[in-house]
Amino acid sequence: MPEELHEDLKLYIDKDTNLGDFIKHPLLFWASYDESVTELVNDSYKSKLKEADIAKKANKWENWLMLHERPYRLDAFMSIAAELDKKNYWELLLWLWIDTEFPTVNKDIWIQLFTRKLPNKRKVMNGKERRVLARLPDRDINVFRGYGDEEHADGISWTLSYEKAEEFAKRWGSEDAKIAEGMCKKEDILAFLNGRNEEEIIIDPDKVRVLRSQGILITN
8 A cells, every 4th residue: 555645744735736736834845746755755744844843842943944944934933933032033033034035925924023022123133234224314214115016016125225126126027117215214114134235124114105106127
């Protein structure tokens, strides 16, 4: 008799793909699944499950999150947020933010996470980033956001740099790409991050007064 697929994985089989069955479990993604690879799939899953258990018991939260497939990492973080001390919370939130590709999809959740009433929020930024933020004027800060389509216009990631906004607008080569220009107050900024040289401003988009939004020319 062929080995049966692990019980944990059965509910995560997606049959609606062009590559055959696809397993999309928080700890394991597997394309083109069929019974011939069940033993290998089960072994891979049990190995990651064991690693995740070891990491969690040792409070190695970054390792634990990394063992999760990227689309599930935000949910995984939320499941342990209450267990984290104030230092680990902010440092891990920063790691997760940098790791996330489309934060606009979960905009409201990100705002809740960045506005959590927990001490030591300064740890989400390094010393240089905190100094840059402190030097910004209290109000009328010019910010920009580049996006590929209207679905991603209303995001929490902006930048002080028009050039960076333009790079993001052009990233997907969309004919609908635009750059929004807005103004905000320093007190509404949740974080200033520059680890990727993006001069990134994290802010609730409802706190940004959009002055204009204009299309850009995409060239091949």
